[in-house]
Amino acid sequence: MSVWDILTNYYPAFLTGLSVTLKLCAIIWGSGLILGGALGLAGNKFPRGVGFPSHGVSFFLGGVPLLVFLFWLHYPVQAMFNVVIDPFYTAAFTLAIVNIFAVADIIRGALNDFPQQYLIAAKVTGLTRKQTIFKIQLPLILREVMPPLLLLQVAMLHITLFSSLISVEEIFRVAQRINAQIYRPVEIYTALGVFFLAVCLPINGLALWLKSRFTRNLSEQ
Amino acid sequence: MLSVRNLHKSYGDNVILNGIDLDIEAGHITCAIGPSGTGKTTLLRLMCQLEKPNRGEILIDEEKNAAPWPKVTAVFQSLFLWPHLTLRENIMLPARNHNPEAEKDIEGLIKLFEMEAFINNYPNQSSVGQRQRVALARALIINPKYVLLDEITSALDVEQTAKILTKLSHLKERGIGIFLITHHISFAQKAADKVIFLDGGKIVEQGSPDILAAPTSHRLQDFLSLAKFAS
Structure with a gap:
């Protein structure tokens, strides 16, 4: 049985797994970019009230293996509060939290490190606040943050695989199930690898292109 | 006229400017010279309202608290x-x-x-x-009506400095008032209509560029002899 045969025979199961993975990604990416972006902006504006605590949480999360964090929220926490939450939502929440604080760290760092002299130049040449934000700050900050943000989102997509370990029916778990039935690990995991390559390579390529196109060396000689 | 009256500025206990009075006239070049850390750049930053003084006022064409831009603009060393x-x-x-x-x-x-x-x-x-x-x-x-320049010739060679000198003369002829901070005494001598010598947060001596040839204060004499030695 070839990779193609497996894909054609089991495509309904793969599509179901794929849709769960994509839903997870939509939640993780959407919340990470929107809430993480907002948290990063707030962290820059209110460093003591928001910036340091947010960096502290991010530092803490960086020290806890994701799998431990996921299992901890799935079993002990739910047992402590005597609740049962759909694993999909547990996984989405856990991964979204990680993404939100990671995105916030990238945005806050870029804003904190923004060279003030460009703002002084904008001031003394009479640029409006709107022009300063949209023509100076935003383009320079986007150049700085776009490649790491895209690479982080690719990493988050890879990490969704962990949710299979708490029984989320995402694409990796579907692949495992099919393998359990027909035992064709080489073909099945190759098909899975091809799927991830098809999704991740264009995003990685975009990140590299943005990096080479926009983050050229801006330093003066 | 861009005027500063009784300008004081300190950072904590560190007094940077201690009662500066100065007029920058349109169509004139005013050069500020003095040792490093004597408050020249702070004076410039206050004049274009990038910072606020602790005391004193800045008048742009007799107007208090007027928005400086685009009437006043600045070019910095960097x-x-x-x-x-x-x-x-x-x-x-x-x-x-x-x-x-x-x-x-x-x-x-x-x-x-x-x-x-x-x-x-x-x-x-x-x-x-x-x-x-x-x-x-x-x-x-x-x-702009007034341009404030902070050591813009510091990184230039002789030829480029001479070119800038010519350009500044063109601007002066167009009626633009120029305030120029420089470490090049000869540049100040050639470019300026008025020279001020700042030291210890005060204007120690001011006048036509002739004061650079015949300074009256001991402090300016010392500074010029050191500058001559260094060049």
Whole structure:
């Protein structure tokens, strides 16, 4: 049985797994970019009230293996509060939290490190606040943050695989199930690898292109 | 006239400016000289209202608390050109707000500062001298009445400094009041209509460029002899 045969025979199961993975990604990416972006902006504006605590949480999360964090929220926490939450939502929440604080760290760092002299130049040449934000700050900050943000989102997509370990029916778990039935690990995991390559390579390529196109060396000689 | 009256500025206990009175006249070049750390750049930053004084006032054409830009603009030693824009875009961006004839004026400035060959480059593709001229052009395109220049010739060779001197004379003829901080005594001698010598947060001596040839205060005499020795 070839990779193609497996894909054609089991495509309904793969599509179901794929849709769960994509839903997870939509939640993780959407919340990470929107809430993480907002948290990063707030962290820059209110460093003591928001910036340091947010960096502290991010530092803490960086020290806890994701799998431990996921299992901890799935079993002990739910047992402590005597609740049962759909694993999909547990996984989405856990991964979204990680993404939100990671995105916030990238945005806050870029804003904190923004060279003030460009703002002084904008001031003394009479640029409006709107022009300063949209023509100076935003383009320079986007150049700085776009490649790491895209690479982080690719990493988050890879990490969704962990949710299979708490029984989320995402694409990796579907692949495992099919393998359990027909035992064709080489073909099945190759098909899975091809799927991830098809999704991740264009995003990685975009990140590299943005990096080479926009983050050229801006330093003066 | 751009005037400062009884200007005081300190950071904590560190007194930087201690009662400065100064007038920058339109169509004149005023040069500020003095040892490093004596408050020249702070004075410039206060005049273009990037910082607030602890005491004293700044009058722009007799007006108190007037918005400085675009009437007053500044060019700093480090130039601060926006690195993601071409040199032409660096000049045109501020122009759109303040100069309805920017498209025409930029061509005049390109000619005046001889920027034809590199105007479409990015700042990091240009030499210091080229960036210097662009920074000046960016300041001038908004039609300021007063231009404050902070050691803009510090990184230039003799030839480029002479070129800038010529350009400043052109600006003076156009009625622009120029305040120029410099460490080059000979440049101040040639360019200035008025020279002020700052030391310890105060104007110790001021007058025509002749004071550089015949200083009356001991402090300026010492400074000039040291400057002569260093050059």
